[in-house]
Amino acid sequence: MSEPLVTIEKLHKSFGDLHVLRGIDFSVDVGEVVCVIGPSGSGKSTLLRCINLLERPESGTVHVAGVEITDIDCDIDAARRQIGMVFQQFNLFPHLTATENCTVAQETVAKRSKAEARRIAQEMLERVGLADKVDQYPAKLSGGQQQRVAIARALCMQPALMLFDEPTSALDPELVGDVLTVMRQLAEDGMTMLVVTHEMAFAREVADRVVFMDDGVIVEQGRPDEVIGSPQHDRTRSFLRRVLDPTHVQPT
Amino acid sequence: MSSRAKQAVTDTIQPKRKLSPRKRAQRIRWIQYTLLVAIAVAAALAADWGQIVDVFFRPSLISRAVTSGLFNALVNTLVYTAGGFVLGLVAGTILALMKLSQVGPYRWMATAYIEFFRGLPAIIIFIGFALLPLAITGLRIPFPPYGTAWLALGIVASAYTAETVRAGVQAVPRGQVEAARSLGMSPFTANRKIVLPQAFRIVLPPLTNELILLVKDSSLIYIIGLTIAAAELTTFGRQLANTTANLTPLVVAGFCYLLITVPLSAIVRRMEASTEKAR
Numbered sequence: 001m002s003e004p005l006v007t008i009e010k011l012h013k014s015f016g017d018l019h020v021l022r023g024i025d026f027s028v029d030v031g032e033v034v035c036v037i038g039p040s041g042s043g044k045s046t047l048l049r050c051i052n053l054l055e056r057p058e059s060g061t062v063h064v065a066g067v068e069i070t071d072i073d074c075d076i077d078a079a080r081r082q083i084g085m086v087f088q089q090f091n092l093f094p095h096l097t098a099t100e101n102c103t104v105a106q107e108t109v110a111k112r113s114k115a116e117a118r119r120i121a122q123e124m125l126e127r128v129g130l131a132d133k134v135d136q137y138p139a140k141l142s143g144g145q146q147q148r149v150a151i152a153r154a155l156c157m158q159p160a161l162m163l164f165d166e167p168t169s170a171l172d173p174e175l176v177g178d179v180l181t182v183m184r185q186l187a188e189d190g191m192t193m194l195v196v197t198h199e200m201a202f203a204r205e206v207a208d209r210v211v212f213m214d215d216g217v218i219v220e221q222g223r224p225d226e227v228i229g230s231p232q233h234d235r236t237r238s239f240l241r242r243v244l245d246p247t248h249v250q251p252t
Numbered sequence: 253m254s255s256r257a258k259q260a261v262t263d264t265i266q267p268k269r270k271l272s273p274r275k276r277a278q279r280i281r282w283i284q285y286t287l288l289v290a291i292a293v294a295a296a297l298a299a300d301w302g303q304i305v306d307v308f309f310r311p312s313l314i315s316r317a318v319t320s321g322l323f324n325a326l327v328n329t330l331v332y333t334a335g336g337f338v339l340g341l342v343a344g345t346i347l348a349l350m351k352l353s354q355v356g357p358y359r360w361m362a363t364a365y366i367e368f369f370r371g372l373p374a375i376i377i378f379i380g381f382a383l384l385p386l387a388i389t390g391l392r393i394p395f396p397p398y399g400t401a402w403l404a405l406g407i408v409a410s411a412y413t414a415e416t417v418r419a420g421v422q423a424v425p426r427g428q429v430e431a432a433r434s435l436g437m438s439p440f441t442a443n444r445k446i447v448l449p450q451a452f453r454i455v456l457p458p459l460t461n462e463l464i465l466l467v468k469d470s471s472l473i474y475i476i477g478l479t480i481a482a483a484e485l486t487t488f489g490r491q492l493a494n495t496t497a498n499l500t501p502l503v504v505a506g507f508c509y510l511l512i513t514v515p516l517s518a519i520v521r522r523m524e525a526s527t528e529k530a531r
Contacts, residue, residue: 054430081436091431095449104445105435150431157435 003066005030005161005192006051011060013046020046021057022216028161033193035203035224038213039239044196047213048163051194052083065160081109084154088166090146092138098125098149099134102156110157117156124152128182144175148182155186162186164195200243204228212236306498313500317492321480325488326508332470332484335402337463340409347414349443352421362414369411374469378404382476397482401473409466416458420451457527460520464513471509485509 004027013021020043028034036044049055051062053069053076062069067079093101102121106112112120125134128148138146147167154162164183168176180202187193187206197203203210203224210227212219214235220227231237242249271279350362369377381404385391393399424447432442452459471486478487489505 052434054434077433077436077438080434083434085431085434087427087431089427091425091427093428093431093446093450095453105432105437108441108445109436153435 002030004028005032005065006194007061007063008047008051009061011047011050011057011062013043013050013055013057020216021050024060024216024218026211026218028192028194030160031190031192032208033187033191033206034195034209034211035207036194036196036211036213037198037200037203037227037239037243038219042213043216044213045165048085048165048194048196051161051163052080052085054085077109081157082160084157084159084162086147086150086154086162086164086167088169090138090143090150090170092146092150092153094138097135097137098130098141098152101138101149102153105153106156120156121152124155125149127155127185128152129178142175143171144178147171147179151179151182151186161192161194164193164197166196166198168197168199198243200228200240212239214239308499308503310498310500313492313496313498314504316496317489317501317504320492321483321488322504322508324481325483325485325505326511328482329467329470329484329508330512331398332401332405332473333463333467335398336405336409336470337466339402339406340413340462340466341459343406343410344413345417345448347410348417348421351414351418366411366414369407370415374408375472375475377408378472378475397473397476397478400476401470404473404476405466405470408469409462412462412465413459416455416462417451419458420455421447423454424450457520457523460516460523464516464520467509467512467516 006026006028008024008026011021011024011026012019022043024043024047026047036047038044046055050057051064051069053062057070060070064079065082067082068074069076069079093104096104099118099121102124103114103117106117106120107114110117122131122134125131128151130145130148130152133141133145133149138149141149151162151167167183168179171179176199180199183193183195183202184206195202195207205224207224209221210224211221212227212231212233212235219233219235220231227236228240231240347362347366350358351366353359353362381400385393393403395402428446428450429442432446433439437445470484473484474487474490478484480488480491483491485505485508489502492501493499
């Protein structure tokens with residue numbers, strides 16, 4: 001058994017009085033696709049943002065590819081190059097074209113030549129199906145196209161791990177499929193992925209493992225058919241009932 | 253219902269309504285127009301046009317102003333303003349980043365500087381610079397008198413641009429920094445490549461407004477005492493007006509300011525309109 005790519009131990013995070021993560025122990029293997037599901041406010045996004053230290057946890061450790069991210073001596077900028085991140089709101093750079101969005105970090109961080117950065121950007125934009133949009137500014141692109149540029153931008157840094165923070169939650173329903181298809185291909189190509197999502201179909205079909213979080217702890221995890229198909233805990237069952245059958249929910 | 257009965261009903265509902273509100277508004281507007289025209293005509297008849305033209309627009313003095321170095325003064329105004337603005341923009345940007353810094357002392361220093369120089373009348377700063385060489389013997393500011401003018405204008409401009417640029421930086425969504433940092437950019441690179449370019453785009457209209465203010469503030473340089481060759485528009489117009497005991501040179505100089513500021517404010521309006529559209 002090889003070393004896991006991501007190892008999280010006893011992670012705690014609070015925002016003021018709000019204890020968002022209450023002791024998370026968790027790991028992701030190389031090539032594994034893990035979907036994190038759970039009600040809003042359960043700490044899923046915070047967990048993801050602790051992995052590349054966009055949020056600084058109070059206690060506990062995060063290791064990614066053998067590097068302790070939470071160590072004060074860690075070169076966080078170097079470590080983040082290994083970790084691609086895709087945001088709910090895309091966060092494309094609006095003053096740069098699709099290609100420039102993909103090249104800016106390659107040139108400034110990875111110190112690649114202009115030509116090489118362009119070549120890689122081109123390749124990644126093709127991979128997400130946007131070969132014809134390379135010179136467009138984000139404002140001219142649909143939400144689904146913007147999110148795919150954001151995925152290409154992260155891939156250009158050739159990360160070992162990709163984090164997805166509700167990547168389809170801000171999209172119109174008919175555009176969700178484009179993004180999920182790109183993510184499925186990425187999974188099939190062997191990328192290690194940690195996906196916070198409400199797309200149960202994606203979790204069921206693509207994930208190797210589904211993690212259900214509630215109230216800052218991992219309630220249960222396992223194969224998708226186990227967690228989504230026959231959940232063991234009441235909290236998981238009631239959450240899934242609400243998500244999968246939203247027209248028959250008792251309002252609380 | 254017979255037509256007479258109908259008439260009776262309307263009479264009871266509207267007992268002698270004179271004018272509809274819209275008609276009344278129309279009448280009032282006509283009265284205002286008539287009044288305005290009457291005032292203009294009265295003023296035109298009362299004015300001594302000969303004297304007005306002689307004092308403010310004497311043709312011989314207009315041509316004398318143009319031939320005796322007006323263009324040189326205009327160029328000097330532009331040079332003083334441009335130098336001061338560039339200096340102010342660089343210093344203002346540094347101050348803005350200091351004010352947004354996580355490091356307390358940087359914030360305090362920037363706040364103190366901005367509050368101090370924004371709170372002082374610009375003329376006091378110029379008087380200060382005029383007296384500085386007297387107060388500190390051996391002090392030499394390079395490129396006299398341009399260096400002194402640039403420094404004084406730059407200090408005035410920096411305090412204002414700092415606040416403008418800070419507002420621009422804060423208007424850039426947090427997600428932009430997060431995206432940049434998550435790609436491995438250092439805070440410095442993220443600022444230089446992602447945040448500041450967007451911030452400057454946002455504050456381009458207010459920055460241009462500050463440029464307009466600085467064009468006018470450049471007239472205060474007369475306080476440090478300028479030779480004819482270094483004179484800007486106000487100094488030039490004032491000296492010529494003094495020697496000729498006529499206001500025409502000052503009017504000409506004033507018109508030159510408008511040549512600079514009116515196109516600039518037109519540019520601001522266009523930029524504001526286009527950002528409005530982009531939304």
